[in-house]
Each structure stands twice: as C-alpha cells, then as structure tokens.
Amino acid sequence: MNMHVDNNTSFRDKIRLEGVTLVEFGAVWCPPCKVLLPILEELDREYEDKLSLVKVDCDDSPEVAAEYGIMSMPTVIVFHNGEPVEKLVGLRPKGVYETLLLRYV
Structure with a gap:
C-alpha cells in the first residue's frame, strides 16, 4: 500500500494527474477494511506502475472523507x-476491483 494520508493537502498530492489512482477509505477498526487490505495489496503487486494506491483513514482524515461523501x-x-470516475461502497470480491481497473488501465 502506498501511504496513509493525514490531510487534504497531502491527499491531493498523491492523486495521479495521468493514469489511475485507487483510493481506499477505511479505518483501522473496520473488519471489512481489514479483509480488503490484502486484496488491494495483491492488485498493487499485479498492476505495479500502472496503478497508484492510496489509503485514507477516515478517523484521521475526516475532511477528505467528507469531501468525497464517504458514508460507509x-x-x-x-x-x-486526477478525476474520480468510479465509487464502490462495501467489500467486494477481487474480481470486481479488477474489472473496474481494466476500464482505465
């Protein structure tokens, strides 16, 4: 996983202006988020330089979470x-994330 974001300023700097960035909004205490993490780490290894992954802890970065309407x-x-194009709420199988990424990678 690329990083943990603490505020709006550093979040904006981590989004690729060219290419694909996948941002996971979660929390340390969230059980489905813990299940999702290994899936995202696999995607990170599989897509290497074609994809940037950013992890946002909603407890540490409530402004970023609010800006993107994170409710779950x-x-x-x-x-x-650099523009948000797809949003998935809740834990999904790895294949769903792969299918989504293939549209943009």
Whole structure:
C-alpha cells in the first residue's frame, strides 16, 4: 500500500494527474477494511506502475472523507487522470476491483 494520508493537502498530492489512482477509505477498526487490505495489496503487486494506491483513514482524515461523501467503509474510489470516475461502497470480491481497473488501465 502506498501511504496513509493525514490531510487534504497531502491527499491531493498523491492523486495521479495521468493514469489511475485507487483510493481506499477505511479505518483501522473496520473488519471489512481489514479483509480488503490484502486484496488491494495483491492488485498493487499485479498492476505495479500502472496503478497508484492510496489509503485514507477516515478517523484521521475526516475532511477528505467528507469531501468525497464517504458514508460507509470501506469505500473505494477510482481516479482516472486526477478525476474520480468510479465509487464502490462495501467489500467486494477481487474480481470486481479488477474489472473496474481494466476500464482505465
């Protein structure tokens, strides 16, 4: 996983202006988020330089979570060329994330 984000400023700096960034909004105490983490780490290894992964802890970065309307965790938002293009709420099988990424990678 690339990083943990603490505030709006550092979050904006981590979104790729060209290419795909996958952002996971979750929390340390969230059981589905813990299940999602190994899936995202696999995707990170499989897609290597085609994908950037950013993890946002909603407890530590409530402003970022509010800006993107995060109401449930985990929520995954796909950014393509710096713009949010897809949003998945809740835990999904790995294949769902792969299918989503293939649209943009």
